[in-house]
Amino acid sequence: MTEILQLVIYGLVLGSIISLGAIGVSLIFGILRFAHFAHGDLMTLGAYFALVFYGTLELPMPVAFVVALALTAGVAVLLDKLLYRQLRRSSPVILLIASVGVALMVRSVIQMVWGTSNVVYDQGITMPYVVWGLRIKPDWLVILGGVAVLVTAVHIFLQHTTMGKAMRATADNMDLARISGIDTERVVMWTWILGAALAAAAGIFLGMDTRLHPVMGWRMLLPVFAAAILGGIGRPYGAIVGGLIIGFAQEFSTLVLPPSYKTAVAFAIMVIMLVVRPTGLFRGRS
Amino acid sequence: MSLLQVSELRGGYGSGADILGGVSFRVDPAEIVVMIGPNGAGKSTAMKAVFGLMQVRGGRLTYKDQDITGLPPHRVVRHGICYVPQEHNVFPTLTVHENLQMGAFLRKDSPAREMERVYELFPPLKEKRRQEAGTLSGGQRQMVAMGRALMLDPGLLLLDEPTAGLSPKFMGMIFERIQEINALGIGILMVEQNAKQALGMCHRGYVLAQGHNRLEDTGANLLANREVAEMFLGG
Numbered sequence: 449m450t451e452i453l454q455l456v457i458y459g460l461v462l463g464s465i466i467s468l469g470a471i472g473v474s475l476i477f478g479i480l481r482f483a484h485f486a487h488g489d490l491m492t493l494g495a496y497f498a499l500v501f502y503g504t505l506e507l508p509m510p511v512a513f514v515v516a517l518a519l520t521a522g523v524a525v526l527l528d529k530l531l532y533r534q535l536r537r538s539s540p541v542i543l544l545i546a547s548v549g550v551a552l553m554v555r556s557v558i559q560m561v562w563g564t565s566n567v568v569y570d571q572g573i574t575m576p577y578v579v580w581g582l583r584i585k586p587d588w589l590v591i592l593g594g595v596a597v598l599v600t601a602v603h604i605f606l607q608h609t610t611m612g613k614a615m616r617a618t619a620d621n622m623d624l625a626r627i628s629g630i631d632t633e634r635v636v637m638w639t640w641i642l643g644a645a646l647a648a649a650a651g652i653f654l655g656m657d658t659r660l661h662p663v664m665g666w667r668m669l670l671p672v673f674a675a676a677i678l679g680g681i682g683r684p685y686g687a688i689v690g691g692l693i694i695g696f697a698q699e700f701s702t703l704v705l706p707p708s709y710k711t712a713v714a715f716a717i718m719v720i721m722l723v724v725r726p727t728g729l730f731r732g733r734s
Numbered sequence: 735m736s737l738l739q740v741s742e743l744r745g746g747y748g749s750g751a752d753i754l755g756g757v758s759f760r761v762d763p764a765e766i767v768v769m770i771g772p773n774g775a776g777k778s779t780a781m782k783a784v785f786g787l788m789q790v791r792g793g794r795l796t797y798k799d800q801d802i803t804g805l806p807p808h809r810v811v812r813h814g815i816c817y818v819p820q821e822h823n824v825f826p827t828l829t830v831h832e833n834l835q836m837g838a839f840l841r842k843d844s845p846a847r848e849m850e851r852v853y854e855l856f857p858p859l860k861e862k863r864r865q866e867a868g869t870l871s872g873g874q875r876q877m878v879a880m881g882r883a884l885m886l887d888p889g890l891l892l893l894d895e896p897t898a899g900l901s902p903k904f905m906g907m908i909f910e911r912i913q914e915i916n917a918l919g920i921g922i923l924m925v926e927q928n929a930k931q932a933l934g935m936c937h938r939g940y941v942l943a944q945g946h947n948r949l950e951d952t953g954a955n956l957l958a959n960r961e962v963a964e965m966f967l968g969g
């Protein structure tokens with residue numbers, strides 16, 4: 449029983465990190481109609497930005513966190529203006545390939561600046577709390593609390609602000625949004641800001657949970673896409689549920705499979721979902 | 735002064751062939767103008783051209799004496815022209831209320847007055863204001879679409895086949911509402927398949943054929959015209 453509950457906790461932490469990434473992938477797909485393959489590397493970039501302000505400049509983590517989110521959002525907006533925007537009228541496949549190129553570039557820059565070895569935010573080992581025989585790392589409480597705050601903020605933004613509603617409207621029907629007078633380029637910009645900031649947060653949380661290395665985000669891309677597809681691509685709320693399901697599935701798979709197959713589990717779920725119900729659990733776009 | 739003046743309009747989609755070969759029409763203030771014509775006559779295309787949704791290659795468009803030729807849709811809207819497409823004219827995952835709010839996106843002030851007006855025109859929408867627009871019936875969706883377009887308090891409303899696919903009951907209701915909207919002082923240009931009803935309620939009508947003007951007259955005169963009767967009213 450304790451073992452199961454311990455896996456639930458692992459799954460919750462991993463799943464909520466995946467969710468943050470998946471919300472962004474889902475939003476970007478909803479608005480721009482392409483699978484953003486550089487999303488994982490935006491996660492990595494966010495994690496390293498936080499390292500600069502927390503590790504090198506020794507600012508408090510909350511400050512480093514906010515600055516890293518802002519910088520990552522800035523990079524995403526810049527990438528959109530310089531590259532994706534030029535390709536807006538091309539087919540989605542071209543944008544997808546372009547984003548693979550961006551992924552490689554971002555990762556290479558990270559390797560050039562910060563090197564290829566593992567880094568951690570905090571040296572040394574923090575002792576986990578032990579509650580009813582369950583090990584709970586203090587970092588996990590920070591991560592879960594942080595994800596809860598961010599998801600709530602996204603919800604309020606999408607449901608109660610004019611820009612949030614315009615984002616949902618644009619995802620529904622971009623032509624009609626334009627006809628209504630909605631400035632869709634501004635909606636696109638806010639989509640990148642939101643998606644990239646959430647990706648950076650996911651990267652930082654992942655770095656807190658494990659360690660930083662240049663392919664950390666790229667390795668998360670598959671579970672993140674699986675979560676977005678599971679939730680119904682283009683449906684940010686579905687992405688949250690999808691993320692948690694993938695997180696649990698990956699952790700619970702270790703009961704029967706070696707842990708190195710975790711990613712394969714996410715991949716299997718994604719493939720099964722695409723075959724059986726390509727619109728996802730919550731009827732997104734196929 | 736005409737509200738909308740379109741002269742010798744030529745154009746088509748993208749780099750394709752011209753669909754409009756020189757069409758002229760006008761809408762006077764607070765007038766209902768109907769465009770009818772066989773399929774492929776360019777009625778919807780002419781309307782889209784007004785709204786900047788296609789490539790204008792010749793001719794001139796003015797609204798309240800201001801040149802709007804070739805402006806993109808989001809600039810045309812700012813002049814006070816709103817457009818209701820024939821299909822996909824609501825945001826399906828947004829609630830009815832949110833759909834109306836999106837219609838008011840450009841407003842700096844509160845749209846409360848317009849919102850109230852739309853709910854008065856279409857009472858069923860008030861009951862369903864918290865429901866997603868995608869779950870509504872075709873007639874109710876058309877109400878949402880027209881309501882959305884009224885939120886900016888436009889001077890001219892463009893309606894592309896507002897009764898397409900609706901039951902006779904809803905059709906009559908929509909035509910009545912169009913007259914009520916017009917009574918508020920809003921000019922209306924619409925394309926219609928149901929020529930008889932449309933000509934019966936409009937001030938003036940145009941018959942287009944193959945991208946050109948064919949006939950132009952008052953609604954009553956067009957209804958009485960033998961050529962129109964043969965073409966559209968089943969002989």
